[in-house]
Amino acid sequence: AQSVSQHNHHVILSEAASLELGCNYSYGGTVNLFWYVQYPGQHLQLLLKYFSGDPLVKGIKGFEAEFIKSKFSFNLRKPSVQWSDTAEYFCAVNARIDTNAGKSTFGDGTTLTVKP
Amino acid sequence: DTEVTQTPKHLVMGMTNKKSLKCEQHMGHRAMYWYKQKAKKPPELMFVYSYEKLSINESVPSRFSPECPNSSLLNLHLHALQPEDSALYLCASSQLSRTGELFFGEGSRLTVL
Numbered sequence: 001a002q003s004v005s006q007h008n009h010h011v012i013l014s015e016a017a018s019l020e021l022g023c024n025y026s027y028g029g030t031v032n033l034f035w036y037v038q039y040p041g042q043h044l045q046l047l048l049k050y051f052s053g054d055p056l057v058k059g060i061k062g063f064e065a066e067f068i069k070s071k072f073s074f075n076l077r078k079p080s081v082q083w084s085d086t087a088e089y090f091c092a093v094n095a096r097i098d099t100n101a102g103k104s105t106f107g108d109g110t111t112l113t114v115k116p
Numbered sequence: 117d118t119e120v121t122q123t124p125k126h127l128v129m130g131m132t133n134k135k136s137l138k139c140e141q142h143m144g145h146r147a148m149y150w151y152k153q154k155a156k157k158p159p160e161l162m163f164v165y166s167y168e169k170l171s172i173n174e175s176v177p178s179r180f181s182p183e184c185p186n187s188s189l190l191n192l193h194l195h196a197l198q199p200e201d202s203a204l205y206l207c208a209s210s211q212l213s214r215t216g217e218l219f220f221g222e223g224s225r226l227t228v229l
Contacts, residue, residue, distance in 0.1 A: 032215050043118045044159070044206065044220040051215045090158055094216050103172060104218060106158035 002027035002093050006107035013081050014115050021076040021110050023091035031093045033074040034104070035065055038088040047089070050074065061085070083116045119143050120221035122207050128227045131197060137224045139190040139207030148190040149218065150182060151206040159206055165190060166212060197228045 007022035025031060035047040048059025055067040065076045074091060091107040120141045129135050139148065147166050151159035164172035165184040179201075181193040190207055204225050208218040 032217075034217060036218075036220075043120075043222040044208075044218075045118070046217050046219075049215060049217050088156075103161060103164065104216065109156070109158050111156070 002031065002095055002105045004091050004093050004105050004107035006089075006091050006110050008110045009108065010111045010113070012113045012115065015083055016080045017114075019076070019078040019081050019085070019112070021089055021091075021112070023074045023076065023107060024072050025074065025091075025093045026072065027093065027095055029095055031095055033065075033067060034092040034094075035059065035063070035074075035076050036090045036092060036106075038090070040087065044090070047076070081112075081114050083114045085112060086114045087112055118219065118221055120207055120209055120219050122205075122221035122224050124224055125222065126225050126227075128229065129194065129197065130229050131199075133197075134193070134195045136194065137192040137205055137207075137226070139192075139221055140188055141207075141209040141219070141221075142188055143209060143219065144187075144211075145209035145219070146187060146212050147210045147216075148184060149206075149208040149210075150180075150190070150192050151208060151220075153204045153206055153223070155204075163192075194226070197226075199228045202226055202228045 003026045005024045032051040034049045037047045038044045050057045050067045058064045089110045092104045094104040123138045150162040153159045162176045163182045168184045179196045183191040204223040206223045207221040
């Protein structure tokens with residue numbers, strides 16, 4: 001079974017600061033990796049995903065993430081955060097073999113608060 | 117706005133009531149899911165339907181009964197719930213593809229008295 005660990009439970013930044021949220025996963029096989037975001041009062045939505053190819057993936061709203069296979073990591077980054085980035089961020093993984101079953105495992109989430 | 121629609125948005129029920137949560141998607145996705153989310157916690161998978169057949173049941177108590185009438189609809193029937201079942205219930209759908217990213221609804225917030 002896979003597991004996901006997010007290192008930061010709550011991050012507080014000022015606008016224009018740079019962001020990096022850590023995510024490590026545990027699974028011996030090939031995985032798909034995701035970051036989902038949940039803005040206050042809104043539904044969970046996909047921020048970006050990695051399943052193959054370039055390990056640096058770009059998502060919506062200027063976010064990017066880098067898959068480092070040797071470190072089992074998929075950290076989320078943004079060079080300059082905005083107040084509107086205040087949200088809950090979840091890292092998730094599904095095992096490629098299980099894709100048809102859709103069993104995604106989520107990390108505990110990171111609450112990002114951006115101060116104006 | 118999400119393309120996965122859940123109703124009702126809020127539900128309050130007693131422990132002896134029977135109620136249902138409904139979910140609908142028109143993206144042509146053939147996998148649909150129920151997740152349970154407590155405050156400040158990640159979503160926990162409850163059920164997965166693939167091609168309208170139950171493919172995963174994560175050892176959910178029988179007081180939760182899922183139903184998938186067709187490829188666009190997913191229901192969760194609730195009966196004899198406990199106060200600890202109070203949570204946000206999320207419906208999601210996905211294509212049965214290599215990547216399997218999830219499209220979530222806004223959720224149904226359930227309170228059990």
